[in-house]
Amino acid sequence: MTRRRRGRSSTASAATDNDRSPKARTRHRYNTRSRTKRDAMLGGEQEGRKPMLSDEEHRNRIPTLKVVTEGKALSVKSIEKNLMINADAHFTTDYETENLVVRRGMPFDLTVTFDRNINEEGDTITLQFSVGARPQESKGTLVRLKLDVKNKTQVTSLRSQWSASVTSITADVLKVAVCPPANGIIGKYQLFVETHLTGNDEKGLCRYEWEDQDIVVIFNPWCSDDVVFMQDEKEREEYVLNERGRIWVGSSRSNTGRPWNYGQFDNPCLDAALHLLDKAELAEPARRGPISVVRAISALANSNDDNGVLEGRWTEKYPKSSTAPWAWTGSVKILEQFMATDKPVKYGQCWVFSGLVTTLLRALGIPTRSVTNFESAHDCDSTMTIDSHFDEDDEPIPELNDSVWNFHVWNESFFRRLDLPDGYDGWQAHDATPQELSEGVMRCGPAPLRAIKEGHVYLNYDIPFIFSEVNGDKVHWKRNKEGDTEVAYLDPHAVGKQISTKSVGSSYLNDITHQYKHPEGSLEERKVVEFVNRFSKIFTENIYKSETKPDIIFSVSLPSVNIGDDVTVSVTMKNDSSNTRTVQGRMSLLTSFYTGVPSKRLHGDKYTVKLAPGEEETKELTVTGKDYQTKLNPEACLQLYAVFNVIGTKQCFAATKDFTLLKPELQITVPEEMKVGQEYEGTVSFTNPLPINLTNGSFHLEGASILASDVHEFGKPIKPEETVTYTFKLKPRRFGQREIEATFSSDQLSGVDGSAEFEVKRNVQPMDTNA
Template sequence: ERIEPVAIDFHERENRKLHHTDEFERKGVIARRGQVIKVTVTLDKPVRAQTDRLKLQFATGDKPQESKGTLLRINIGEKLEHDKWTAMQEVDSDGTRLTFFIQPAADAIVGEYSMFIETWFKTDEGKMKHHRHKCQEKVIILFNPWCPEDAVYMPDTRERNEYLMNDTGRIFVGQKKQIHARPWYFGQFDSVVLDAALYLLKRSYLGEQAHCNPTLVSRALSAMANSNDGDGGVLEGNWSGNYTGGRSPTQWNGSVAMLEQYMTSKRTVKFAQCWVFSGLITTLCRAIGIPSRSVTNFDSAHDTDFSMTIDQHVDMDGRPIKNMDDSVWNFHVWNEVWFRRPDLPSGNDGWQAIDATPQEASDKMMRCGPASLVAIKSGNVFLGYDAKFIFAEVNGDRVTWMVDEFDDMVPLGMSPSSVGCRISTKAIGSNDREDITHLYKHPEGSEAERDAVKRASTHSSRQNRLSSMYQLNEQHDVDFEFDGDMQPNGDITFKLRASSKTDEARTVDVSMYATAMYYTGVCGQELSNTTMCIELCPGEDRQKEWTREAKTYFNLLDEDATIGVYVMAKVQETGQVFTDRESFWVDKPDLDVSVQSDTLKVNRETKVKVRFLNPIDVTLTSIELTLDGPGLQRDIKVPIHRSIQPLQELVEEIPFTPKFPGKREIMVSLRSKQLSGLHGSVAVEIRE
């Protein structure tokens, strides 16, 4: 007579607490691989030890197969092991309640499983038959940074709390002299996020059997975060300044709102730029159990031809030539993920760089990484994946070329230290900036750093030409230094200093061009051009200054509010040429955000107050505030139907209703036609 399960208790609360998954809003069994899951089964009659047997099955994917590792038949044993799925059982005194202790392998496939209970019994004729019972409850298995046998194991508790469990953070933007911390709501425990992450993995090019491998999973997610491959990815990138039909990237405060929109429509969400892609990747990786963080590289190079150099082109007057350059972004945000790399030589475990922003194809798809930071730092760019591209972003040498009257390109000089600086991520346990440049490169100009560059250059697409560039060391007897400052009101002062090192007079022809610029380094509208001649006496130091007032240029800028200034100085007597480029970005003040009380109640409306003083000497129009944060109503938008004059204050109260309890952070952003990317936040406690 067969036996059948009549009740199954997954001990959801107990298991989720032990597996560190109790913060997920999604209901159901969410467990981590390599760790015991407790399940109690009540049978309709006692188990007969001599004749009855129970087996467990777990199945994942569309067509589960034992040969693919997507169908697992688990015999009940006497001990648990990490290298395969195992289970033990306890039987109560009357034989009808069995408690199973199931341990998924530490390298189990990550995803959603169906669980089956097979009951084997002996018929009256003495034959063995079985009944297969499918459990209604699904079991989700995640990566496990707490398990030493898991490839994503992260031993430090503080690091796990930050890079896996923290659902808010900071993403750094701006430029190297004006770094701004942008609050971001990762929201990896939100009800929609885990389903979205598993859906994207299922929709990706990666077969289910590869979902056990964090290297391949993170690479697939870097492709699915963007939509460039026609694969139905989450976000569409847009750097045009025209965001009709979607949302400006500066209006996103977090990842949850975009994933809700994506999962509702199953259509790509518009629009994103690098920090949005990075925020999304941090969310997705943390949700499935891969430690992750957003990382910002300032003066970040984009090497379009894998030459390992960053090529800038100017005409004979020093004016930048559009559509020829490798761009140098004021900042670029990507991600790091933490796991072991058994596919690489020993020593390359730990942080790996991945990038979801669509820049260059990798194996015919818009994805990047994971690349070992150890490999990048040492110049071992032949190690997969895409270490060559990321190396150039942080440590490529910038070469300036002049197109002469015969359309020949003449190398003017090489700057070995002008890209990749102040590489930043959020510090553990605070909202401060942590500088991690040392993880990507040796000290600038050191022998180890130059050796890494030369080692990497052996894999350049222009290897033969590079050898002559590294010997480029033109003779010069005038030192130049170009710099500038942007005032809080938007006025800019440029400074060019020329220092003669010779006992002869020198005549210097100077040309300078100011252009509107996207943060990606792409030039927009030319704002001004200036030429002059500087006469230097022997050994003389001279400095020239120029000023541009905000009101003369601000309305011509993109919402990035960035100006690029190019300067060329030619010494008539020697032919020495100096070129440089500086970018200037408005130092955007934080919004002042407060609430009526630090302690709020679930489902009770309250108000958040936003204050902002317009610092620039330009009137702000078409203003919109956006509010977001964990435990809140989603993504509240508030249009402001008035302009803000220079030095005028905006004060606005926004009603909202908290939905979930806990310590939370309310985030507010402000966008206007003239200025965007303004943010503020306030920490609150929401009680039942």
């Protein structure tokens, strides 16, 4: 069935979607949710069940949703949204949308002009706001506010707690201040103005729909009654309004974050966030709180459920028709592609998922940041230990092993936890990268940081999994020839290193490891781990009872070298006993994916070391740049695998350590001074640091409100030490501090990035809408 054409009277004939204006068609498409899942689950005839109405049938049965144009009551000539005043008061000036965007818990002003002067004694004016495809007063999705035209006092809807006050009446012009409640439903609201002429019941009613506009209500970190309230002004500026970010990848030894364009105010980011809530079939009343919204976005950011935004892929090569994960420079281009096709965009990995979620949630007004955990564990079986298995020859058994990612990026959002006891408000960790199911869906969190730190794994949501990522003990199991398995080595300090996010007001790293766990090895940290193990799916007490003081102290040293240089790793052994000890073992160096999965073996050696009491010796393993340059994955990750056994005792040492070679930065030049609305040129340059040709090279560029996603592909190989340059166009749409983000990718080398920060000044010409 088709909806009646909006803006016509209730007697108008039904219209097809093609009869609507482009604006109306867009609103119809995104505001109407499919009920196919529910209908399919019910199936067939359902005489004994609640009647199932289509969205259109539901709306047609609500009298106040019908437009009435013929009558003697006031007729609306126009509605003014007072965009500049409202946007400035609600901190929504930068949203690039035709709709009025307001934050709940704050009043916004509307100006309504009628066809005649307002009679304060005889005219009744009601404002009606509806949200969703099936508005209903009892659900708070249909709000009616009968204005006090005569006394101009505030009126409040008892069901929804919306309020409105007439601020002035001048002849035919009405000015009114409307305030959504601080716990109101977020989403796109349709506005109706209903007028009634007292004593003229037959033709005394008119009902007008503001067809050309929606009023988008979002969360409000500036309102103390909103659960997302953030008191510190600088933090609001960083975690809600800042469009430029840094996401840490690679190695914890690097202090440089990867530039990322969140671009949450660019089109179509806000529309995309609201569309995903529709796609998740999240009922409008559930959109009052951030928990359900965060879980819906976490699920729909990946494509594993309901064809969400991004498809994940972790391979060495990618189809030419797709975009490799390391080529993305920001979220806007991803959302443009998704909204144009409503199909998953190819491809993403953890930092791309995280950057995307930051964009979507900041667009909705929830304070959010991207967070990187180095040496991040992936517990596959809910044991909350990270298990590695080796055979009798000290070779790993991959199919039995949990993985430790070189780094993993997720998100945190800031809000109060009304569903939990006091003490769990603040930052909540959540993750959209598809790893494990949460209530049957690929998503994770939100989990309070305090609950993770204190090991309160019995609370919602997914705290055990995140605890394992940052503080699980790594257990090395050895299987003998008969198939028996026993603990060979336990490393309580292997995972959760330098948990990092961008600092407030700068691009420097902020180490927040202390928010996730007590100091490594401290009494408090060990007590938490012991407590958590009570909830493990396996009984692990025997693991810790088997711990004895080691005779030999082992330590691993990893290099910090530029890509193309020789790589040397080492293991140092010190005899801490009063007897001479003999140590035997091996070291191997491999290429790997950043997820900890090994790829190609580069070089390995076996060692036998005899140590007198107190003696110390270091063994090194070196691989030249020439040895690894043709075997290296584009992300430039290497992995050290080391196993050593002390002869005559049961002591074993095992370590799997990943690290990333350092890459050069792109050189970006832009004009020192720019103004809104004018065109400029910039350049980006790259020099090949490897002694081999780079094939299928490309630049990807992006910049919030200044540069739509731009891709330049090189048709010829880039030779060793060759410098390539690309000139791009710039046209600022908004003033303020801006940034260009760029990446270089090729078949042999990827993830080379760079950025340029600059200021765009106001332009006195009318094209500057913020002036």
